Amino acid sequence: MRFMSNQVIHKTVVVGSLQCNCAILICPKTLEAIIIDPGDEAEKIISHLDPGVTVKYLLHTHAHFDHIGGTAGVKLATHGMICLHQADEMIYKQLPMQGRMFGMEFKDAPPVEKFIEDNEELYFGEQKLEVLHTPGHSPGSVCFRLHGGEERVFSGDTLFRQSVGRSDLWGGDSSLLIRSIKSRLMTLDDELRVYPGHGPATRIGEEKRKNPFLS
Ligand SMILES: [Zn+2]
Numbered sequence: 001m002r003f004m005s006n007q008v009i010h011k012t013v014v015v016g017s018l019q020c021n022c023a024i025l026i027c028p029k030t031l032e033a034i035i036i037d038p039g040d041e042a043e044k045i046i047s048h049l050d051p052g053v054t055v056k057y058l059l060h061t062h063a064h065f066d067h068i069g070g071t072a073g074v075k076l077a078t079h080g081m082i083c084l085h086q087a088d089e090m091i092y093k094q095l096p097m098q099g100r101m102f103g104m105e106f107k108d109a110p111p112v113e114k115f116i117e118d119n120e121e122l123y124f125g126e127q128k129l130e131v132l133h134t135p136g137h138s139p140g141s142v143c144f145r146l147h148g149g150e151e152r153v154f155s156g157d158t159l160f161r162q163s164v165g166r167s168d169l170w171g172g173d174s175s176l177l178i179r180s181i182k183s184r185l186m187t188l189d190d191e192l193r194v195y196p197g198h199g200p201a202t203r204i205g206e207e208k209r210k211n212p213f214l215s
Pocket residue numbers: 062064137157
């Protein structure tokens with residue numbers, strides 16, 4: 001499977017009881033890939049990886065169970081490097097406790113292998129992804145901005161279409177959440193596509209006009 005264009009291959013796999021949008025991004029030239037938020041149903045995620053695809057990073061927008069519940073299984077199958085912002089490590093280490101609060105059973109998540117930082121650039125094949133630290137939904141919440149070609153941003157549970165993430169869970173902060181969105185996301189280009197951690201995609205300009213939490 002080789003593609004002439006340099007346009008990234010983007011697959012969305014909806015996983016788990018909370019319907020987390022897991023994103024698979026593949027560089028068409030090198031078939032090097034990243035997976036964002038392998039939240040559950042590891043086997044379903046893995047089934048979307050064609051032969052020849054190698055997974056470089058397992059990235060997490062934050063450490064709530066619905067975004068990290070499938071990390072152990074996907075790690076075993078792909079050996080991608082587990083990445084998280086350090087401010088969410090405490091929550092990451094509490095996966096079994098998080099599950100119990102929501103009536104689900106999880107084993108401990110495998111250790112984080114790389115702490116990602118604000119403005120850090122991550123490469124897979126010829127593709128570049130930038131880390132934007134956007135605390136508020138959780139202390140270590142980040143968004144990922146894909147550069148080049150058709151740019152897009154993966155907003156986790158920070159920004160949804162016409163809504164924002166909740167801030168009543170561990171370390172959440174509602175005023176910080178709104179500040180993060182306004183300073184780091186609403187300053188981006190209006191045409192930029194946004195892929196939230198749950199629900200449909202949107203654009204920055206549409207959220208500027210229609211998101212009731214940002215007026
Ligand atoms: Zn969350």
